[in-house]
Amino acid sequence: MTVPEGTAQTPPPDLPARTGRDWFFLGMRASISIPALILTAAFVGFAGLARETGLSLPETLAMTGLIWALPSIVVLTGALSSGMGLVPAALAVALASVRLMPMTMALMPMVKVPGKTKNWHLLIASHFVAVTAWVFAMRTLPDLPREARLPYFSGFGSGVTSFVFCMTGIAYMAVERLPDVVAGALVLLTPVYFLCSLWGAARLNVDKAAMVVGLILGPVVYLYLPGLDLLWTGLIGGTATFFGMKIVRKGLS
Amino acid sequence: MTEALIRDTWWWPYVMILVAGWLATDVWRWIGVFASGRLREDSELLIWVRCVATALVAGLISKLILFPQGVLSETPMWLRIAASCAGFAAFFMSRQKVIVGVLAAEAFLIGGWWLVDRLG
Numbered sequence: 001m002t003v004p005e006g007t008a009q010t011p012p013p014d015l016p017a018r019t020g021r022d023w024f025f026l027g028m029r030a031s032i033s034i035p036a037l038i039l040t041a042a043f044v045g046f047a048g049l050a051r052e053t054g055l056s057l058p059e060t061l062a063m064t065g066l067i068w069a070l071p072s073i074v075v076l077t078g079a080l081s082s083g084m085g086l087v088p089a090a091l092a093v094a095l096a097s098v099r100l101m102p103m104t105m106a107l108m109p110m111v112k113v114p115g116k117t118k119n120w121h122l123l124i125a126s127h128f129v130a131v132t133a134w135v136f137a138m139r140t141l142p143d144l145p146r147e148a149r150l151p152y153f154s155g156f157g158s159g160v161t162s163f164v165f166c167m168t169g170i171a172y173m174a175v176e177r178l179p180d181v182v183a184g185a186l187v188l189l190t191p192v193y194f195l196c197s198l199w200g201a202a203r204l205n206v207d208k209a210a211m212v213v214g215l216i217l218g219p220v221v222y223l224y225l226p227g228l229d230l231l232w233t234g235l236i237g238g239t240a241t242f243f244g245m246k247i248v249r250k251g252l253s
Numbered sequence: 254m255t256e257a258l259i260r261d262t263w264w265w266p267y268v269m270i271l272v273a274g275w276l277a278t279d280v281w282r283w284i285g286v287f288a289s290g291r292l293r294e295d296s297e298l299l300i301w302v303r304c305v306a307t308a309l310v311a312g313l314i315s316k317l318i319l320f321p322q323g324v325l326s327e328t329p330m331w332l333r334i335a336a337s338c339a340g341f342a343a344f345f346m347s348r349q350k351v352i353v354g355v356l357a358a359e360a361f362l363i364g365g366w367w368l369v370d371r372l373g
Contacts, residue, residue: 063270069278089269090277093278108289180324183325192359199344206304211307222312233311
């Protein structure tokens with residue numbers, strides 16, 4: 001197994017005495033991390049965009065806390081500024097958010113204690129599913145005891161969300177207009193950070209292959225099928241990789 | 254028209270945020286929770302689901318680099334691709350430290366941007 005070192009927090013050794021609440025706070029402590037800082041920087045960029053677009057502070061914060069997925073937030077900002085109607089805006093945001101479904105599907109079996117975890121706990125925790133927390137979870141949770149995973153993930157999620165929420169508000173109030181270079185650099189931060197951490201979170205070769213395929217396929221599909229492009233990239237690229245790697249493995253053995 | 258009147262009220266943006274933002278986003282997370290109900294952690298089906306999710310996020314990454322929003326879209330595409338590659342290379346050489354990769358990409362972008370401005 002290749003678990004790269006780096007920003008991954010090493011969880012403390014497993015002691016049977018730890019309760020769910022202990023794990024929640026451990027997760028919260030783990031949220032003070034490089035990924036959280038990078039995400040914060042990306043949201044500072046959004047605060048600048050929101051202010052330029054003419055969104056008020058409460059609106060900006062409501063979007064940050066309620067949506068909690070940067071691409072969808074950017075889409076809704078565009079919709080609000082162009083006076084789009086409710087239904088087209090909802091469709092645009094829904095299209096940008098479809099990706100959260102397979103991500104949640106992949107994460108949930110990992111945090112669930114079969115027959116014990118209540119569905120409404122999972123529904124609440126699922127709100128934290130966004131690339132940062134997802135990548136962190138895929139990388140860290142398998143090393144934790146099963147009972148610890150859901151509280152640890154919830155602690156991490158609420159820690160990051162509250163920190164980013166506060167910093168977005170502060171950035172909105174403090175920064176009138178970002179200089180072009182800073183604003184541009186903040187926009188590039190997110191994809192580069194996703195690029196590195198997604199590779200780090202890939203556990204199997206098939207995950208890495210899927211990532212490379214997605215990187216190449218994404219822009220191509222976007223040019224030919226804009227709108228649902230991300231979903232198609234995932235379905236076509238992921239399925240092709242899955243079966244391709246299966247054939248490769250069969251061929252080798 | 255009443256529709257225009259509604260759009261001018263203070264609460265209209267919040268209706269937009271609640272319905273077109275929160276609901277349109279969280280509904281996918283909830284569907285994901287229910288759809289994962291019968292998936293086992295080590296099943297082949299889950300490996301496929303993870304492949305789809307990974308390819309999808311990867312697609313988002315290259316889209317953000319090639320077709321960005323705002324001021325970044327004014328930089329040449331080759332500079333953004335080169336900066337991202339430099340970042341990924343630095344990430345690899347630093348034994349997969351994310352922060353090194355991110356800083357290297359940013360340094361490359363800002364340096365390159367400055368040069369392009371000077372020469373162009």
